[in-house]
Amino acid sequence: MSEETCDLRELEVLLETFQGKKYPVIPILQKTQSLYGYLPQAALRAISEKTGIALSQLMGVATFYAQFRLTRQGRHLIRICDGTACHVRGAPQNIEAVEDALNVPAGGTSPDYKYSMEIVYCLGSCGLAPIAVVNDQVYGKIDPKTFVEQLKKLE
Ligand code: FES
Structure with missing residues (x-):
């Protein structure tokens, strides 16, 4: 909007x-x-x-207050963890893949308002690193190619 x-x-x-x-x-x-x-x-x-x-x-x-947003968000909020455990297991590559494939900058929103991406630091599930949460759904042990494909399937 x-x-x-x-x-x-x-x-x-x-x-x-x-x-x-x-x-x-x-x-x-x-x-x-x-x-x-x-x-x-x-x-x-x-x-x-x-x-x-x-x-x-x-x-x-x-x-x-962090709960308030002053800019329009995408329909799907992608939160990628770049805490220590996730970082060493490939979070930067996942972030870069999402940025490139979906045209959504880290901390921003895609021009079509389909995706927003936030970088967070430790979601408390380091055993599943690297991890992302998309619209409250947890994606563990993600890799760039599979994760991008999963995100593209979202309506
Ligand atoms: S560092 Fe990513 S869940 Fe802990």
């Missing part, structure tokens, strides 16, 4: 559910993110106008 196509009607309905209360910033941002998948600038401006909460305060909260 680009900034231009950000439909604010559902956000208005959402904000009405908070009316009459002191507007709670974090729950509002959480529900807004559930609505759009991230926090679009247009939505933050609309929240500010409706609630009277300063845009700078909303941005401060949104950038402080």
Whole structure:
């Protein structure tokens, strides 16, 4: 959803559910993110106008907490571990293969918004290294070729 196509009607309905209360910033941002998948600038401006909460305060909260995203994510979130155990067993090659094959930069999103990739450091399953988690599904002992093929099959 680009900034231009950000439909604010559902956000208005959402904000009405908070009316009459002191507007709670974090729950509002959480529900807004559930609505759009991230926090679009247009939505933050609309929240500010409706609630009277300063845009700078909303941005401060949104950038402080790791749970909030200010850019649109891909439909599939690929988290590749590059902790020590995974690194020595080939994580860099897996990362490079995904970047090249799916046109998704580490820490970024593919132009078609199909994939986002995050690099994480130890998912607590070093015995399965190198490991990745895709949309909450764990992929252990991955190799570049097989992993890329698995990712390409995602709709
Ligand atoms: S280093 Fe990757 S799971 Fe621990």
